[in-house]
Amino acid sequence: MFSTPSTLTLDSQPIGRGTVQLLKGENGSGHGCRWGAYFIGPRSLNVIYWKYVTDISMAWQWTFALCTARLSRVGQERPHPGMNKSEQALSVLQGVIERGELTPGAMVSESQLMEMTGLGRTPVREAIQRLALSYMVRIHPNKGIEIPAISVEDQLSGLEVRRAVEVLAVGLACERGAAAELDAMRKLAGQLTGDFTLRRYTETVRETHRLIIEAAHNPYLGVLMTPLQALSRRFWIMHVRDEQREIRHGGRLHADMLNAIADRKVERASAASLALNDYLVQFTLAVVAKMASRPHSPKSK
The missing domain is CATH 1.10.10.10 (Winged helix-like DNA-binding domain superfamily/Winged helix DNA-binding domain)
Structure with missing residues (x-):
């Protein structure tokens, strides 16, 4: 007799059982209402939960999704000058x-x-x-x-921490950034309004994060922020569908944040940081809603 696996995957991405608890508020985190409030209609959370406890055959089909590594030589990366x-x-x-x-x-x-x-x-x-x-x-x-999988719960939990830490980082960057660092931000903000391939956009976003961390002049912020930002980018890249629309929207949000820091406007920079985090949360929840709305096989009698 097979039992339902503890982690299901859709498109090779796991939805851990804790995600259901998080969204329904059953894990003691108190976040159930906050995340669950984004879901409207009788199918949303119930469908996710139903996939865990009833559809064993489909669960195994998802769980055994094929993972293959593409191990071709990578020669197109552009490391930042001065890297060891x-x-x-x-x-x-x-x-x-x-x-x-x-x-x-x-x-x-x-x-x-x-x-x-x-x-x-x-x-x-x-x-x-x-x-x-x-x-x-x-x-x-x-x-x-x-190469571990990244779940919806991982992304939401990471964004929750990133929200507070990034507000601190942009505030410190406004106060401590050197003139050359702020000039670099203003220049990069101008580039973010242009056209991008997905690869170039993600490299530019990574450079945005690097500039903010450096301008904050606190090494501990980098230790906290770098993995959280990498997690967000990885999840976004895996699930983005309308690339150009999302790139234009994300580019504007990052540009707003950089311009506010370059102008040393703490309140404006904090608001821009929160707007970016809100976008990433909404993007993540839209991924969950899309997963939940997919057709599923009827219950076996």
């Missing part, structure tokens, strides 16, 4: 994970990552350790390196 080899390896590997070129569930070896980056064992090993701290890889001794 460890930072270059980190930039390349973070990019291929965010873009899904190493798919969730894939197992890779250190030598394969060395081949992908074109860098030696030491910088790649250091990059792997940093990625593990950011929850972007999971190290299994004597087995390999796993």
Whole structure:
């Protein structure tokens, strides 16, 4: 007799049982009403829960989704000038994970990552350790390196923390940013209004985050924000469908935040940061709603 797996996946993305508890307010977090308020109609949460407890055959079909790693050499990354080899390896590997070129569930070896980056064992090993701290890889001794899946619950939980930390970061950047740093932000904000490929847009967003962290002049902020921002980007890239529409909207939000910091307007920068976070939350909840509305097989009698 088969039992329903503890984690189901749709499009190779997991929806953990905790997500249902989070949305229904059953996990003691007190967030059920907040997240659940975005869902209207009798099918939404009930359909998600029904997929967990009744549809065993479809559950196994989802769970056994094929994960394959694309291990071609990556030669198009553009590391920031002045990066050492460890930072270059980190930039390349973070990019291929965010873009899904190493798919969730894939197992890779250190030598394969060395081949992908074109860098030696030491910088790649250091990059792997940093990625593990950011929850972007999971190290299994004597087995390999796993690219973990990212769930809706992961994204919502990360955005909750990012919301508070990023407001602090933009406020400090307004107060502490050097003239050259603010000029760089204003220049980048102008670029964010142009046309982008998905790859170039995500690289520009990563540069936006880097500039804000540097201008805040607090090293602990980088430790907190970098993995949270990487998590958000990875989830967004995996689920974005209308790329150009989302890029235009996201570009405006990032540009508003950069321009406010460059003008040293703390309240405006904080409001822009919150608007960006609201967009990412709405995007995530729209993904859940779309998953819930998909046709499913009838209950077996």
